[in-house]
Amino acid sequence: MSIKIPRRLLADLIAHALQDDPNESCGLLLGNGHEADEMHRMSNVNAKPISRYTMQPGELVEAQEKAKNSNREFVAIYHSHTFTQGYPSKTDISNAVAVASISTRHVIISLVEKTRPVVRAFAINAKSEVTELVIETDGEPYQASD
Numbered sequence: 001m002s003i004k005i006p007r008r009l010l011a012d013l014i015a016h017a018l019q020d021d022p023n024e025s026c027g028l029l030l031g032n033g034h035e036a037d038e039m040h041r042m043s044n045v046n047a048k049p050i051s052r053y054t055m056q057p058g059e060l061v062e063a064q065e066k067a068k069n070s071n072r073e074f075v076a077i078y079h080s081h082t083f084t085q086g087y088p089s090k091t092d093i094s095n096a097v098a099v100a101s102i103s104t105r106h107v108i109i110s111l112v113e114k115t116r117p118v119v120r121a122f123a124i125n126a127k128s129e130v131t132e133l134v135i136e137t138d139g140e141p142y143q144a145s146d
């Protein structure tokens with residue numbers, strides 16, 4: 001399984017994560033199927049934004065309207081980890097079921113090494129099983145070490 005994220009969006013995901021650091025950034029990737037073509041930034045309204053994220057409900061409605069009006073869907077939910085690896089936390093896995101109607105794909109930007117942000121993608125199913133997704137881009141395949 002894979003997800004397609006153009007290089008310009010990978011750069012945007014990293015830029016958003018660095019901008020909100022040390023708080024977690026969050027948002028949605030819009031597109032069709034497994035191909036993202038736009039990043040939609042959202043506000044993290046969690047009371048502990050350093051280690052948790054909650055998408056602002058009103059912004060979520062706006063994003064849903066935007067997707068509907070452009071015949072697109074949510075390809076993935078993204079958020080950053082500002083001091084841990086880019087792997088879903090226990091909280092991420094347990095919350096995945098609650099946000100499954102938005103997307104079951106999760107993109108995580110890890111800033112554990114500030115000078116070398118890493119983007120990884122996962123599918124989390126209803127049984128809380130986590131599968132890492134290959135990130136396809138335009139051009140060369142994305143390597144986490146890029």
Ligand SMILES: [Zn+2]
Pocket residue numbers: 079080081088089092
């Ligand atoms: Zn997380």
